[in-house]
Amino acid sequence: MKYHIKIEYDGTNFVGWQYQKNGISIQEVLQNKLSDFLKEKIIVNGSGRTDAGVHALEQSAHIEIKKKILDKNIFLNSINFYLKNYPISILDIKKKNNLFHARYSAKKRIYKYLILNRNSFSPLYLNRAWFIKKKLNTALIKKALKILKGTHDFSTFRAASCQSKSPIRTLDSVNFKKAGDMIEITFSSKSFLQQQVRSMIGAIKYVGEKKWSINDFKKKFKLKKRSNCAPPAPACGLYLKKVKY
DSSP: OOEEEEEEETTHHHHHHHHBTOOOOHHEEEEEEHHHHHSSOOOESSOOOOBBEEEEEEEEEEEOOOOOSSSSSHHHHHHHTTTTTEEEEEEEEEEETTTTOHHHHTEEEEEEEEEEEESSOOGTTTTSEEOOSSOOOOHHHHHHHHSEEEEOOOOGSSSSSSOOOOEEEEEEEEEEEEETTTEEEEEEEEOOOOHHHHHHHHHHHHHHHTTTTTTHHHHHHHHHHHHGSSOOOOOEEEEEEEEEE
């Protein structure tokens, strides 16, 4: 039987979502703990990878198990007890038909990025947001964000190691919100290139600091060369917010 699970995690001390030999991943922890709890080998198929240090408010995955889950609340309480030594929590589980696939059935992925823009460091947001001291020009940031919306070749904002066949992506929505010293930027798309969001945020920071003009930003975007991109934003401010099906 196939089940869809929703997962929240703090990615700070993980090598990322996907299983790797060089450190512990979220996928590895989930597979081990679910296998121990369900007494069978479990493979956790995620909606996509998140890099080392990236967090999730609601990552999606699917698992296939032999026994039917009779009581969702008992299952969630039990598996989260198994996960209690890790910053990972399973939020929900729902039975799905065999055609469902956490990655290929996804219609939209939503990421948000947090920037704490103030003079004083925040211990509360350590590894939870990008701390930037220099005052950012939010009006310029909003103008740059509008340029990103729609269907484009995002080669400038694509990691050199990205294995996607095409650099063409469609940003369905790009939203900016500021509350006090906290800036929240949200992107929605069916799929993203490797490091696309962090690279876009890195470039947006340059615009906000007036290192780049809006025209500079446009030119570098249109040149479609990774070498024109600003340094990517750190992983700590990035969150997979939701996956829609």
